[in-house]
Amino acid sequence: MGDKLGEPDLAGGFAAAAAASIELDDALWNPISTAAVARAHPRFDELVLDACCGDGASALPTAELVGPGGVVDAVDFAEPLVDVARERAGERMPQLRLHVADVTTWEPTGYDLVQCVLGVFHFPDLDAGTRHLIERARPGGRVAITVWARGAFEPLPELLAEALPDGGASLDDAVPRAAGLESIDTAGSLAQWLTGLGLAGVRSHTVQRHLDLTPELSWTLVEGTALRFMLGGLGAPAVAKVRKRFLAAIEARGVPSIDVTTLIAIGQRPVEV
Numbered sequence: 001m002g003d004k005l006g007e008p009d010l011a012g013g014f015a016a017a018a019a020a021s022i023e024l025d026d027a028l029w030n031p032i033s034t035a036a037v038a039r040a041h042p043r044f045d046e047l048v049l050d051a052c053c054g055d056g057a058s059a060l061p062t063a064e065l066v067g068p069g070g071v072v073d074a075v076d077f078a079e080p081l082v083d084v085a086r087e088r089a090g091e092r093m094p095q096l097r098l099h100v101a102d103v104t105t106w107e108p109t110g111y112d113l114v115q116c117v118l119g120v121f122h123f124p125d126l127d128a129g130t131r132h133l134i135e136r137a138r139p140g141g142r143v144a145i146t147v148w149a150r151g152a153f154e155p156l157p158e159l160l161a162e163a164l165p166d167g168g169a170s171l172d173d174a175v176p177r178a179a180g181l182e183s184i185d186t187a188g189s190l191a192q193w194l195t196g197l198g199l200a201g202v203r204s205h206t207v208q209r210h211l212d213l214t215p216e217l218s219w220t221l222v223e224g225t226a227l228r229f230m231l232g233g234l235g236a237p238a239v240a241k242v243r244k245r246f247l248a249a250i251e252a253r254g255v256p257s258i259d260v261t262t263l264i265a266i267g268q269r270p271v272e273v
Contacts, residue, residue, distance in 0.1 A: 017223060017224050017225070017228045018055075018078060018080035018081050018084070019224075020220050020223035020224030020228070021054070021055070021081065021224035021225070022055055022081075022084060022224075023220050023224060024220060024221070024224045024225070025055065025057060027211060027217060028211065028221075028260060029054065029055075029057040030057050031209065032057075032117065032118065032146065032207075032209075032260070032262055033057035033058035033061070033117050034061065035207045035262065035264065036058055036115065036117045036144065036146045036262070036264050037058050037061050037062055037065070037115070039144065039205055039264045039266060040062075040113060040115045040142065040144035040264075040266060041142075042062045042065040042066050042070075042072075042113055042115075043065070043066065043070075043112070043113075044065070044066060044067045044069065044070065045066060045067065045069040045070045046066045046070045046112040046113055047066075047070065047071050047073075047110065047111050047112050047113075048062055048066060048070065048071070048072045048073070048111060048112065048113045048114070048115065049072075049073050049075070049103075049106070049108075049111045049113070049114045049115070049133075049136050049137075050062055050072055050073065050074040050075070050115055050116075051075055051103040051106075051114065051115065051116040051119055051133055052075070052076055052103060052116050052117070052118070052119025052120075052122075053074035053075060053076045053081075053082070053085060053098070054076055054078070054081045054085070055081045055082075055084040055085050055088070056074065056084065056085030056088055056089065056096075056098075057117070058115060058117045059072055059074035059085060059096060059098075060085065060088060060089060060093070060096065062115070063089070063093045063095050063096035064093075066095060067095065068094065068095055069095075070095050071095050071097065072095060072096050072097065073097050073099060073106075073108065073111075074096060074097065074098050074099065075099045075101050075103040075106055076099075076100065076101075076103070077100065077101065077102050077103075078100075079100045082098050082099070082100050085098055086098050103116075103119070103129075103132075103133070104123055104124070104128075104129040104132055105132075106132075106136065108136065109135065109136050109137075109138070110136075110138045110141075111136050111137050111138060111141055112137075112138060112141050112142070113137070113141060113142045113143075113144065114133050114134070114136050114137045114141065114142070114143045114144070115143075115144040115145075115146075116130075116133055116144070116145050116146065117146040118146055118147065118148065118262070120133075120145060120147065121147070121148075121226070122226075126184075127197065130145065130194075130197055131197050131198065133145075134194075134197055134198055134199060134269055135269075137269040138269065139269055139270065139271040139272050140268060140269065140270075140271045141268065141269050142266055142267070142268055142269075143194070143199055143266070143267055143268070143269060144264065144265070144266045145190070145194060145264070145265050146262050146263065146264045146265075147184055147185065147190060147262065147263050148185065148260075148261075148262060148263075149185055149186070149187075149206060149259070149261035149262060149263050150185035150186060151259050151261070152258075152259055152260055152261060152262075153221075153225075153227075153258055153259070153260070154258065154259065155253065155255065156218070156221060156222070156227060156250075156258060157227060157230070159246055159249040159250060159253065159255075160222060160227055160230055160242070160246050161230065162245075162249060163242045163243075163245035163246040163249060164230065164231075164234075164242055165234070165238060165241075165242075184263075185263070186263070187204040187205065187206050187263050187265075188204065190204050190263050190265045191203070191204035191265050191267075194265050194267055195267070198269070198270070199267030199268060199269065199270075200267055200268050200269075200270045201267055201268050202265055202266065202267035203265065203266055203267070204263060204264070204265040205263070205264045205265070205266075206261060206262075206263055207261065207262045207263075207264060208261045209259075209260050209261055209262070210257045210258065210259055210260065211257055211258050211260045212256065212257045213250065213255060213256060213257055213258060215247050215250075218246070218247060218250055219243055219246070219247065221258075222243075222246070
């Protein structure tokens with residue numbers, strides 16, 4: 001996510017959005033992560049990889065569930081978010097190990113559970129990055145992947161694009177997302193995709209949810225999610241004008257809420273014969 005003139009600085013962009021992203025914890029990230037962890041079902045004493053951990057919304061409850069005899073390696077390239085997770089964990093969770101790193105090159109293997117909540121979207125190569133995660137699990141270990149369902153966040157990207165100055169980027173142009181996402185935005189297609197990548201017994205769940213909008217929350221969703229990258233290199237005065245036009249468009253369109261439904265798929269890495 002960045003301006004249109006060069007390769008976006010993905011890590012830097014998410015670092016810049018860290019404060020706003022944290023403001024979305026109660027409204028967005030925590031409920032989604034709670035649902036994901038409940039279905040991934042971390043168990044006492046397990047070794048877990050929490051990929052794209054952000055500020056710990058899924059990693060911290062997972063560390064609680066594995067207990068002092070388990071280990072959770074939580075990995076993210078956005079250092080400000082990892083710092084927040086570290087502060088929240090404090091001294092009470094020695095089993096939680098936080099790492100500032102690119103999980104697509106993470107080498108340790110043998111995990112009982114590998115989970116990634118809303119992280120695969122930004123892998124440079126969707127298939128290769130997700131296959132790398134699958135390979136971090138031990139044979140017989142579980143892999144749980146959470147993605148947005150079709151229609152999530154609509155019509156906010158469209159309204160934000162219309163609020164940008166002439167020549168502003170659409171979401172697809174501004175956000176560096178892996179190709180093929182449109183093919184995994186239903187429960188069936190997500191399960192089929194993960195099966196094709198080598199997981200067995202994949203079960204996919206749809207967690208339906210809507211988020212009621214206020215003007216403040218609507219703009220926080222821009223600043224604290226991938227929508228931020230549509231702002232590119234705009235200065236503060238230009239961003240203020242975009243904000244005004246964007247909020248006016250939401251009111252004029254009569255958008256009381258947005259769909260934030262997620263899909264959660266869990267499968268096993270096959271046991272080698």
